[in-house]
Amino acid sequence: MIKKINSSSIKLIKYYKLINHNLIYNNKAINRYKNNNFEISADKAENLERLKKSISAIKNCSLKSSATNMVFGDGNPKSKIMLVGEAPGSNEDQEGLPFVGRAGALLDKMLASINLNRKNVYISNIINYRPPENRRPTDEEVNRYMPFIKRHIEIINPKILILLGSTAMNALIGNDIVISKARGKWIDKQFGNCKTSVIITFHPAFLMRQPAQKKMAWIDLKMVRDKKAKIKI
Numbered sequence: 001m002i003k004k005i006n007s008s009s010i011k012l013i014k015y016y017k018l019i020n021h022n023l024i025y026n027n028k029a030i031n032r033y034k035n036n037n038f039e040i041s042a043d044k045a046e047n048l049e050r051l052k053k054s055i056s057a058i059k060n061c062s063l064k065s066s067a068t069n070m071v072f073g074d075g076n077p078k079s080k081i082m083l084v085g086e087a088p089g090s091n092e093d094q095e096g097l098p099f100v101g102r103a104g105a106l107l108d109k110m111l112a113s114i115n116l117n118r119k120n121v122y123i124s125n126i127i128n129y130r131p132p133e134n135r136r137p138t139d140e141e142v143n144r145y146m147p148f149i150k151r152h153i154e155i156i157n158p159k160i161l162i163l164l165g166s167t168a169m170n171a172l173i174g175n176d177i178v179i180s181k182a183r184g185k186w187i188d189k190q191f192g193n194c195k196t197s198v199i200i201t202f203h204p205a206f207l208m209r210q211p212a213q214k215k216m217a218w219i220d221l222k223m224v225r226d227k228k229a230k231i232k233i
Helices: 007-020 042-056 062-066 090-095 102-112 139-156 166-172 204-209 211-230
Strands: 081-085 122-125 160-164 186-191 194-201
Touching (some): 081 139, 081 166, 090 102, 122 139, 139 194, 160 166
Parallel strands (some): 081 122, 160 194
16 A cells, blocks of 8 residues: 655655755855845945945954955845854855855755745855864854844844854854754844844754754754745745
8 A cells, every 4th residue: 555645745855855966066166146236225235335344354363364255145135034154164265155165055955945045045154254174163253253243134134044053053042052952943032123033953064964954954944934924025
């Protein structure tokens, strides 16, 4: 007898096919469009440019002195969905854009599984310069860049904020929780004048090392999809 497959199982199968299909990587960065020409208000454009200049003007930062480029953001600054990761890697440092390496390819597929892409989300990181050897940022480095990412969130003013990985979670939510228990839950949070719904999920780089956790990430993604529909983004 052939067992019936319910709709949830079918969607999960489609998700796995999407995020695992054709994941053959090389060391070459994805050539992302650098000029999206999104029409944003003059105030938002000015605020983003002012923030970028403030980050560029940071003094006595070893990350800045060893990096090739500042990695500020990518995607649509008008979007009501923002993602925040940890820090740039080598490909991101070369390209000057977040998530353009292997983890970025997986992130794109994860977004595509809920009908999102870089034209309708906005992406940044806690840290704007690459830590040497792709190491995890220190607490001192996170604290130095904290005012900038909080201001970045306030300027974008998302209704949904997705934190990718424990570094982003610890920086913006707190150190008293672990990601395995914090993920998959909505948290109401305010950054300046921005009131947003925050959800934590695993960083794509972690999912590449622990593919069994992709099932948990799919649950988180479905929550984003449902929230997006509910608040009519």
